[in-house]
Amino acid sequence: MGKFKGGSDDWLDDEDSSSGRAQLRAPKKGKPTVDFLEIDQSNGTVVEVFPNQCVVLGDEPKDRFACTYRKAKMPNAEARERSPVAVGDRVRFEKMGSRDGVIDGISRRRNMLARPAPERAMRHVLSTNVDRLVIVAACAKPEFSPGLVDRFWVAAQSQEIQTILVVNKIDLFEPGDRPWTIYTQIGLPTIEISTKTGMGIDQVDALIRDGVSVFCGHSGVGKTSLLNRLSQREIGRTGEISEATGKGQHTTTGAYFIPGTSWIDTPGVREFGLLDVQPEELKKFFPEMQGLACEVEDCLHEAESGCAAKSLFRYASYRRILESLRSPDA
Ligand SMILES: Nc1nc2c(ncn2[C@@H]2O[C@H](COP(=O)(O)OP(=O)(O)OP(=O)(O)O)[C@@H](O)[C@H]2O)c(=O)[nH]1
Ligand SMILES: [Mg+2]
Numbered sequence: 001m002g003k004f005k006g007g008s009d010d011w012l013d014d015e016d017s018s019s020g021r022a023q024l025r026a027p028k029k030g031k032p033t034v035d036f037l038e039i040d041q042s043n044g045t046v047v048e049v050f051p052n053q054c055v056v057l058g059d060e061p062k063d064r065f066a067c068t069y070r071k072a073k074m075p076n077a078e079a080r081e082r083s084p085v086a087v088g089d090r091v092r093f094e095k096m097g098s099r100d101g102v103i104d105g106i107s108r109r110r111n112m113l114a115r116p117a118p119e120r121a122m123r124h125v126l127s128t129n130v131d132r133l134v135i136v137a138a139c140a141k142p143e144f145s146p147g148l149v150d151r152f153w154v155a156a157q158s159q160e161i162q163t164i165l166v167v168n169k170i171d172l173f174e175p176g177d178r179p180w181t182i183y184t185q186i187g188l189p190t191i192e193i194s195t196k197t198g199m200g201i202d203q204v205d206a207l208i209r210d211g212v213s214v215f216c217g218h219s220g221v222g223k224t225s226l227l228n229r230l231s232q233r234e235i236g237r238t239g240e241i242s243e244a245t246g247k248g249q250h251t252t253t254g255a256y257f258i259p260g261t262s263w264i265d266t267p268g269v270r271e272f273g274l275l276d277v278q279p280e281e282l283k284k285f286f287p288e289m290q291g292l293a294c295e296v297e298d299c300l301h302e303a304e305s306g307c308a309a310k311s312l313f314r315y316a317s318y319r320r321i322l323e324s325l326r327s328p329d330a
């Protein structure tokens with residue numbers, strides 16, 4: 001396989017993408033529409049994506065092929081995605097020799113985790129066809145960020161992807177509030193871990209045995225450290241936290257399957273804007289907001305009088321997300 005210059009996702013985080021830009025430009029009119037293939041028409045899985053090419057793991061033989069694209073056969077050009085394929089896509093490819101290939105079709109996706117890319121109203125698809133999202137956060141360095149957890153969890157629920165929350169760096173925890181404990185109570189299983197001491201790793205391991213899991217979160221929280229621990233190999237490069245900002249420095253530059261596993265490492269994001277979620281349906285993805293005794297029928301939990309959601313722990317977060325869905329460019 002040829003040598004790749006690793007593509008970088010860093011540029012995506014230079015701007016705030018949580019504000020959405022959720023209104024992606026409509027597909028160009030008049031162009032022929034390319035459809036997705038049926039799932040049984042595929043013969044490989046995309047395991048890593050680079051500018052202008054990607055790596056496909058063939059079903060038979062189970063080898064890695066560096067693939068380019070038959071652009072005219074790619075349905076995603078019209079959906080304005082950053083790359084013709086995303087990690088997790090099932091594809092049909094034609095082998096060209098023992099190490100290379102050309103992709104000429106993508107199978108319909110079961111689901112996808114995507115956010116608005118800050119540039120040119122495009123979608124950044126983190127991964128597709130996953131069974132589980134593992135949201136990785138840190139209790140410190142960087143500080144626990146409930147807003148990002150809430151957004152990832154909404155995105156996953158809207159795609160019917162099962163989710164767990166992992167709170168890493170427990171070795172750095174100083175006695176005080178543990179704001180993540182509420183998540184278990186409202187239906188998001190939460191595990192405290194330390195990749196340094198090994199605490200909680202077995203518990204995570206037990207939950208991710210089946211299916212494909214994608215690991216997401218801020219930069220520097222320890223996604224790659226956790227995956228190195230779980231796979232008992234030093235596959236991914238891990239980075240230092242900046243002394244100046246207390247944040248990670250984007251050590252992982254693109255999503256990829258850890259070889260030999262069904263686990264996807266992703267680069268840290270600063271923000272996660274939501275796509276394809278309507279303001280009216282947001283409350284569906286806050287389990288603690290179901291069946292409340294609000295005075296107004298079909299209360300949106302916004303500013304209605306007698307709203308029972310106001311006292312909930314995540315009410316402010318809900319309102320912020322709702323606002324961003326209403327005015328993505330604000
Ligand atoms: N104290 C402590 N440090 C940890 C722990 N886990 C990871 N770190 C450190 O945190 C830093 C960032 O870890 P990474 O695994 O590179 O984080 P990441 O989430 O993969 O970051 P990106 O690839 O930038 O998204 C490294 O210096 C790790 O050594 C932990 O449990 N405790
Ligand atoms: Mg990493």
Ligand SMILES: [Zn+2]
Binds near residue numbers: 306
């Ligand atoms: Zn209400």
